[in-house]
Amino acid sequence: MSTLTDDTLPVTPQAMRDEMIVFAGMAVLLGLVPLTGIYPFFVMQALCFALLACAFNLLVGYGGLLSFGHAMFLGTAGYCSAHALKVWGVTPEVGILVGVAGAAALSVVTGFISIRRQGIYFSMITLALSQLLYFIYLQAPFTHGEDGIQGIPQGYLFGIFNLSKPTVLYYVVLAGFLGGFLLIFRTINSPFGEVLKSIRENEQRAISLGYKTDNYKLLAFILSGTIAGFAGSLKVFVAQNASLTDVHWTMSGEIVLMTLVGGLGTVFGPVVGAFVIIAMQQYLAGFGQWVTVIQGVIFVACVLTFRRGIIGEIAHYFRRSL
Amino acid sequence: MQALYAQLLVGLINGSFYALLSLGLAVIFGMLNIINFAHGALYMMGAFCAYFLLHLTGIGYWWALIIAPIVVGIFGMILERTMLQWLAGLDHLYGLLLTFGIALIVQGVFQNYFGSSGLPYAIPDYPEVGGFRGLQGGMNLGFMFLPIYRGWVVVFSLVVCLATWFLIEKTRLGANLRAATENPTLVRAFGINVPRMITLTYGLGVGLAALAGVLSAPINQVRPLMGADLIIVVFAVVVIGGMGSIMGSIITGFALGVIEGLTKYFYPEASNTVVFVLMVLVLLVKPTGLTGRAA
Numbered sequence: 001m002s003t004l005t006d007d008t009l010p011v012t013p014q015a016m017r018d019e020m021i022v023f024a025g026m027a028v029l030l031g032l033v034p035l036t037g038i039y040p041f042f043v044m045q046a047l048c049f050a051l052l053a054c055a056f057n058l059l060v061g062y063g064g065l066l067s068f069g070h071a072m073f074l075g076t077a078g079y080c081s082a083h084a085l086k087v088w089g090v091t092p093e094v095g096i097l098v099g100v101a102g103a104a105a106l107s108v109v110t111g112f113i114s115i116r117r118q119g120i121y122f123s124m125i126t127l128a129l130s131q132l133l134y135f136i137y138l139q140a141p142f143t144h145g146e147d148g149i150q151g152i153p154q155g156y157l158f159g160i161f162n163l164s165k166p167t168v169l170y171y172v173v174l175a176g177f178l179g180g181f182l183l184i185f186r187t188i189n190s191p192f193g194e195v196l197k198s199i200r201e202n203e204q205r206a207i208s209l210g211y212k213t214d215n216y217k218l219l220a221f222i223l224s225g226t227i228a229g230f231a232g233s234l235k236v237f238v239a240q241n242a243s244l245t246d247v248h249w250t251m252s253g254e255i256v257l258m259t260l261v262g263g264l265g266t267v268f269g270p271v272v273g274a275f276v277i278i279a280m281q282q283y284l285a286g287f288g289q290w291v292t293v294i295q296g297v298i299f300v301a302c303v304l305t306f307r308r309g310i311i312g313e314i315a316h317y318f319r320r321s322l
Numbered sequence: 323m324q325a326l327y328a329q330l331l332v333g334l335i336n337g338s339f340y341a342l343l344s345l346g347l348a349v350i351f352g353m354l355n356i357i358n359f360a361h362g363a364l365y366m367m368g369a370f371c372a373y374f375l376l377h378l379t380g381i382g383y384w385w386a387l388i389i390a391p392i393v394v395g396i397f398g399m400i401l402e403r404t405m406l407q408w409l410a411g412l413d414h415l416y417g418l419l420l421t422f423g424i425a426l427i428v429q430g431v432f433q434n435y436f437g438s439s440g441l442p443y444a445i446p447d448y449p450e451v452g453g454f455r456g457l458q459g460g461m462n463l464g465f466m467f468l469p470i471y472r473g474w475v476v477v478f479s480l481v482v483c484l485a486t487w488f489l490i491e492k493t494r495l496g497a498n499l500r501a502a503t504e505n506p507t508l509v510r511a512f513g514i515n516v517p518r519m520i521t522l523t524y525g526l527g528v529g530l531a532a533l534a535g536v537l538s539a540p541i542n543q544v545r546p547l548m549g550a551d552l553i554i555v556v557f558a559v560v561v562i563g564g565m566g567s568i569m570g571s572i573i574t575g576f577a578l579g580v581i582e583g584l585t586k587y588f589y590p591e592a593s594n595t596v597v598f599v600l601m602v603l604v605l606l607v608k609p610t611g612l613t614g615r616a617a
Contacts, residue, residue, distance in 0.1 A: 066415045066418070068418075113602055113605050113606065114605075116605050116606075116609040117561070117605070117609055117610075119414055119415070120351075120357045120414045120415065120418060121561060123357075123415065123418055124357065124557040124558070124560065124561050125561055125601070125605065127554055127557060128554060128555075128557055128558040128561065128598050128601055129598065129602070131551075131554045131555075131558075131598060132595050132598035132599065132602075135594040135595045135598075136595065138594075139591060249550075249554060253422060253426070256419065256422075260419065288434065289430050289433040289434045290430065290434060291430075292426050292427075292429065292430035292433070293426065293427050293430035293431055293434070295423075295426055295430075296422075296423045296424065296425070296426030296427035296428075296430060297423070297427060298423070299419060299420065299422060299423025299426065300405065300420060300423040300424060300427070302419075302423075303409070303416050303419050303420040303423065304405060304408060304420070307412075307416070
C-alpha cells in the first residue's frame with residue numbers, strides 16, 4: 001500500500017543545503033514585498049495560511065496522519081487571542097501567548113482522543129471533534145455567535161512596534177511565519193522527525209524496534225496544533241476579527257487543499273499552495289459559490305493526476321528534496 | 323410527556339437517516355476501501371431529484387422513492403467508473419480527498435442555482451385509504467399524536483435497512499460480495515466480475531443515501547447544504563459503531579438518533595453535540611468502536 005508521500009528522497013546534507021538556499025531566497029523575496037507595492041494585507045493573510053498549512057503538513061506529510069479538523073486550532077487560538085486583546089486589554093505579545101496556549105491545550109486533549117485510531121478513522125475523528133467545537137463556539141457567549149469578535153485593537157508589540165501600521169505589521173507577521181517555518185523545518189530533520197517518518201512508513205516495525213509510537217504521534221499532533229494556533233493568533237492582528245468561519249469544516253478542507261496543491265510531505269509545498277489558493281480566492285471572489293466548485297475541481301484534479309503537488313513535481317523533476 | 327414522545331419520534335427519524343447513510347458508507351468502505359465524503363451531497367441530490375420530478379414532470383412522491391435512488395445511483399456509478407476506480411491500490415486517504423472534492427463540486431453547483439434556503443416538498447396526499455389522504459395528517463395513539471408521514475419514514479427505513487442486511491448477509495450475491503471484500507483476486511479467479519460488482523456496490527450505497535434524501539425532503543425541506551453537516555454526524559456514528567458489521571451500523575444509527583432525541587428533551591443545548599461527545603467517550607473506552615474489529 002503506497003502511502004501519501006510515496007517517493008520522498010532521503011535527507012542528505014545536499015538536500016539540507018538545497019532547502020536552506022531556497023529558504024533564504026524565500027525569506028529575502030518576502031522581505032522585499034512592501035517595496036513592490038503589492039497589497040500587504042493579501043500577503044499577510046497568505047503567510048498566516050502558509051504557516052497553518054505547514055503545521056498541518058508536519059502531521060500528514062511526515063506523520064501520515066490526515067487531520068480534517070485543523071481549523072479548530074486556527075479558530076480556537078483566534079478566539080482566545082481576540083478575547084484577551086479586546087476584553088482583558090492585554091498587550092499583543094500576551095494576546096498571542098494566550099492564543100497559542102489555548103491551541104496547545106486543545107491539541108493535547110484532541111490529540112489524546114484522535115490518535116487512538118489510524119488512517120481514515122483519524123480523519124473522521126478530527127473532523128467530528130472540530131464540528132463539536134464549532135457547535136460549542138456557536139453557543140458560547142464569549143464568541144458572540146454568528147457575529148464573531150470584531151474590532152480587535154492591534155496595539156504595540158513589546159511596547160515598540162505599532163501594529164496598526166501595515167508595514168510594521170507585515171514584518172511582524174513575516175518574522176512569525178519564518179520562525180514557525182524554521183521550527184517545523186528543524187523538527188522534520190531531527191531524530192524525532194526521522195522516527196515520525198518511520199511510523200508513517202511502517203508503524204508495526206517502528207513498534208517492534210522499541211519506539212512508543214503513540215507518544216511520537218501525540219507529540220507531533222500537539223506540535224502541529226500549537227503552531228497552527230500561532231498562525232491563528234497572528235491572523236487576528238491581520239483580519240482584526242475572529243469568527244465562526246475559522247472553525248468551520250470548510251476551512252479545514254481549505255487547509256488540506258492548500259497542502260495538497262503545493263505538495264504533501266514537501267517542505268515548501270504548503271507555502272506555495274497557500275499563496276495559490278488565497279490568490280485564487282482573491283481574484284475569483286466575484287464568482288460567489290463557483291469558488292467552491294473550482295476548489296472541488298482542483299481537489300479532484302490533484303488527486304487523480306497531480307498527487308505530488310507543485311513543489312513535489314518540481315522536486316521529482318530535479319531529483320531534489322524540497 | 324407529549325413533548326418527550328415527540329422528541330423520541332424526531333430522534334427515531336434522524337436515526338433512520340443515520341442508519342441508511344452509515345449503512346451505505348459501511349457497504350462502500352467494505353468493497354472500495356473508500357470513505358465516501360460525497361455521501362451527504364448525494365443524499366441532497368436524492369432530495370433534489372424528487373423535487374425536480376415533482377415540479378418539472380409532475381411525477382409524485384411514490385415514484386420518486388424508486389426513481390431518485392436509481393438516477394442518483396447511476397450518477398454514483400459514473401463517478402466510480404470515471405474517477406474512484408483509479409484510486410485502487412493508493413492510500414485510503416486519497417479516496418477521502420477525492421470524494422470531498424466531488425462533494426464540494428456538487429454542493430457548490432446546487433448552491434449557485436438554489437441559494438441556501440430550503441425548497442418545500444409536500445407530503446404526498448394520495449392514495450386515499452379509509453379516510454387518510456396519502457401520508458398526510460396524523461392519528462391519535464392515546465399517549466401521543468403521531469404524524470403519519472413520520473411514522474412511515476421510520477418503518478420504511480427500518481424495512482430497507484433490514485432488506486439490505488438480508489441481501490448482504492443471507493443471499494448468494496451478498497456472499498460473493500463479502501468474499502470479494504476479503505480477497506478480490508481469488509474471487510476473480512472463480513470467474514466473478516469483481517470490478518462490476520464494485521461499481522454496483524457503490525451504486526447501491528449511493529442509492530441508499532438518495533433514498534434517505536427523498537424520505538427527508540417533506541420533513542427537512544430541500545436544501546443544497548442539507549447533507550453537508552449531516553455527513554459529519556454520520557462519520558461520528560460510523561466511528562462509534564465501527565464499519566465491520568452491517569447490523570451494527572443499523573443499530574448504532576437508530577440508537578444514536580434516539581439518544582439525540584432524548585437529549586433534545588432533557589438538555590436541548592447539547593442536542594447538536596451529544597453524538598460527538600458519545601464518540602469521544604467510546605474512543606476513550608473502546609477505541610475500535612462498538613462493533614468494530616481491530617483495524
